[in-house]
Structures are given as structure tokens and as C-alpha cells.
Amino acid sequence: MALRAWLRAAGVPAFRAKQILSWVYQRRVASLDAMTDVGRPLRTALAEAFSLPGLTASEIARARDNTRKLLFTLERGRAIESVIIPDPPRLTVCISSQAGCAMGCDFCATAKLGLQRHLTAAEIAGQLLAVRDALEPDERLSNVVFMGMGEPLANYDNVVEAIEILTAPWGFGLSGRRITVSTVGLLPQLQRLVRETPVSVAVSLTATTDALRDRLMPVNKRYPLAELFATCRALPIAERRRVTFEYVLLAGVNDSVADATRLVSLLHGIRSKVNLIPFNPFPGSPYSPPPAAVIDRFKHRLLSSGINASTRVTRGRDIQAACGQLAATHQQEG
Numbered sequence: 001m002a003l004r005a006w007l008r009a010a011g012v013p014a015f016r017a018k019q020i021l022s023w024v025y026q027r028r029v030a031s032l033d034a035m036t037d038v039g040r041p042l043r044t045a046l047a048e049a050f051s052l053p054g055l056t057a058s059e060i061a062r063a064r065d066n067t068r069k070l071l072f073t074l075e076r077g078r079a080i081e082s083v084i085i086p087d088p089p090r091l092t093v094c095i096s097s098q099a100g101c102a103m104g105c106d107f108c109a110t111a112k113l114g115l116q117r118h119l120t121a122a123e124i125a126g127q128l129l130a131v132r133d134a135l136e137p138d139e140r141l142s143n144v145v146f147m148g149m150g151e152p153l154a155n156y157d158n159v160v161e162a163i164e165i166l167t168a169p170w171g172f173g174l175s176g177r178r179i180t181v182s183t184v185g186l187l188p189q190l191q192r193l194v195r196e197t198p199v200s201v202a203v204s205l206t207a208t209t210d211a212l213r214d215r216l217m218p219v220n221k222r223y224p225l226a227e228l229f230a231t232c233r234a235l236p237i238a239e240r241r242r243v244t245f246e247y248v249l250l251a252g253v254n255d256s257v258a259d260a261t262r263l264v265s266l267l268h269g270i271r272s273k274v275n276l277i278p279f280n281p282f283p284g285s286p287y288s289p290p291p292a293a294v295i296d297r298f299k300h301r302l303l304s305s306g307i308n309a310s311t312r313v314t315r316g317r318d319i320q321a322a323c324g325q326l327a328a329t330h331q332q333e334g
Contacts, residue, residue, distance in 0.1 A: 001121075001161060006049055012042065022170040024052060028129065053122035055130050067315040070130060074099060078116050080149050082127040084134065085315055091135075092143040095127045097159050098150025103184050104218045107206070107248055109282040110149045119150070121161035128172060144174060146181040147202070153181070153189035163197050176200070182246065184219045187231045194235050202244035202275070203232065207254050208262035216254075225266065232270050242271045242308070249298065250279050251290040260301035273308035280314060289314075 004017045016038070023035045032038075032047045058079075059071040068084040083094040101108070102115035132141065144166060146152040152159045159181065165171040166179060176198025183190055184204045194201060207213035213220040220228075232243050245267070249255045263274070276299055278289035290298075295311060302309035 018170045025171045053126045055126040057130050065315050082131055090142045091139055093131050094145050094148045096148035096150055097124055097146055097152040097155050101150045103151050106216050107287055118155040118158055121158045124162035125165040144179045151184055153183045153186040156189050163199055184217055185223050185228050187223050202246055205245045206248045208259050229266055242273045244273050244275055246275045246277055248277045248279055249290050250287045255290040255294050255298055257301055260298045264305040274302055276311045278314055
């Protein structure tokens with residue numbers, strides 16, 4: 001972390017880092033001068049070297065179901081999004097790790113933007129600071145998912161530093177069990193993440209054959225299904241935890257009983273759960289969500305084989321809920 005390195009180089013005792021970070025992330029000071037237990041000379045030096053982290057939402061869209069999407073404008077017209085998802089008793093925040101994305105998944109609105117840049121750890125955590133300000137008085141953040149714009153594991157170091165901020169007592173103080181990092185399947189980084197952090201992991205799957213996943217998710221050409229599932233079987237997942245597999249259901253593409261049957265076979269030997277996600281349409285996409293009966297049939301095939309499976313409720317459709325859609329609209333208008 002840059003602050004620790006700076007303090008060490010300046011000969012400042014290590015405990016000062018936690019003290020300063022607590023002022024930033026817990027007490028939400030608006031100025032470094034407000035850090036009353038930090039000496040003025042140090043405050044002055046800090047002000048010259050650093051600025052307080054934070055993002056200000058340029059737009060907050062509220063859906064009829066009370067889902068809220070926050071748009072953050074960056075430099076050069078770039079933008080990122082965070083989403084507040086109420087699901088009592090939980091309140092989940094979905095955050096971004098990159099502006100745009102380089103993974104090229106064919107069903108993803110963010111992919112159409114391409115990769116613009118990585119977010120810093122302060123920008124990733126700063127989304128939660130802004131979200132906290134946007135919550136209602138009776139709302140309390142319970143879960144965080146790295147499922148917004150970008151591929152978290154392609155921005156590994158900044159994401160891991162952000163996880164430290166989210167879990168540290170001087171930061172947001174969240175349990176690692178309440179944080180989930182989603183990946184398209186960057187396997188070396190996935191193995192590191194499980195070893196080096198306390199978070200839960202989710203793998204975006206969406207296809208049960210290499211031919212289809214090659215088309216939908218180009219990462220599969222680098223890490224095909226056999227390698228992906230062999231890695232997942234070997235992950236040192238803690239007891240009572242599971243690997244989540246996210247499966248975006250695309251009508252007539254990957255929603256057949258045969259697909260579900262192959263998925264059962266692929267998951268053999270993995271402590272897992274499947275999150276079925278009906279496709280959330282966005283302009284220009286050739287895909288659509290399957291009918292409810294098809295989704296239920298797919299889910300029943302998994303459940304009847306002993307697979308823990310659930311269907312994600314589509315939320316915020318009236319506020320351009322597909323990830324990256326609001327940011328893309330902003331950039332087009334800009």
C-alpha cells in the first residue's frame with residue numbers, strides 16, 4: 001500500500017498507517033486537517049503527498065424495486081458503475097474493478113466498451129464510501145460482490161488491496177465471507193486469490209461445451225473447460241464454503257436439458273452452487289432471456305441431481321440494469 005511505503009520511507013512509526021486509514025474509511029474525514037491525533041507536521045506532509053480517496057456519483061438511478069445504480073464519471077469521459085441491490089434481510093453492493101473490460105464476453109454490455117483502464121484500490125473502495133452515503137437511514141450494507149464492470153483478477157493487485165480495505169478493522173470491517181469476487185476464469189490469479197484472501201469466489205461459466213464457450217467467452221481458448229474444472233476441484237476452499245458458478249441463461253443458446261445434464265457432470269466432485277442468471281437485455285445484443293418455464297426446467301434438472309442451484313431475480317430493469325449499460329450510454333452522450 002502506497003501510504004505504508006511512504007510512511008516507512010519517512011521514518012514514521014507503522015501504527016500511524018492504521019490510524020490515518022481509520023480516519024479516512026471509518027470516520028470519513030473531509031480534510032486531512034481533521035485528523036486531530038495526527039501531528040500537524042505529518043498532516044501537512046500527507047496533504048502534499050496524497051489526496052483523500054473518494055468518488056462522487058454523477059448520477060443515481062432508482063428502479064421501481066429500489067435497486068439503485070450509481071454512475072461515477074472519471075477522466076476523459078470514462079465512467080464506472082456500482083449497484084445497490086436490496087434483498088431483505090441482505091443489502092448487496094455490486095462494485096466495478098475496471099473501466100470497461102478486455103475479456104470480450106459476447107453477452108456483456110461492458111465488453112462492448114473494451115478495456116479503458118484499471119481502477120486503483122482507492123477507487124474500488126471509494127465506490128463503497130459513496131454507496132454508504134446513498135443508503136437510506138435504516139439500510140446497512142451486508143454483502144459486496146465484485147461483479148460490476150471489469151474482470152477483477154485482471155487487476156489483481158489493486159483488487160487484493162481493496163479487499164484489505166473492505167475487511168480491515170480500520171476499513172469497512174466486513175467479513176471475507178460477505179465478499180465475493182467473480183472471474184471469467186483467469187486460473188493462476190484465481191488460485192492466488194483463494195490462497196491470499198478470505199473472500200468467496202464465483203466463476204462465470206455460461207456454457208457446458210468448449211465450442212460454445214469459445215464463442216461466448218474468448219477466455220475459454222486460453223483456459224478450456226477441462227482445465228477450469230480441474231483447477232476448481234483443487235482449490236483449497238475452506239470447509240462449509242463452495243465455489244459459485246454463474247450461468248447466464250440465453251434463450252435457445254445454452255438453456256436446454258442437455259446443457260443442464262452436462263453441467264451436472266462438469267460439477268462432479270466440486271463443492272459448488274450454481275447461480276442461474278436470466279440474460280438482462282441491452283441494446284444491440286442478439287440474445288434474450290429464456291421463458292420462465294425453460295428456466296425452471298433447467299433449474300429442476302440441477303436440483304434433482306443434488307446440485308445447489310438458485311435463480312437470480314432480475315432487478316433494476318427499468319434503470320438500464322445490465323452491467324455497463326448506463327456507463328456506455330453516458331460515454332456515447334459525452
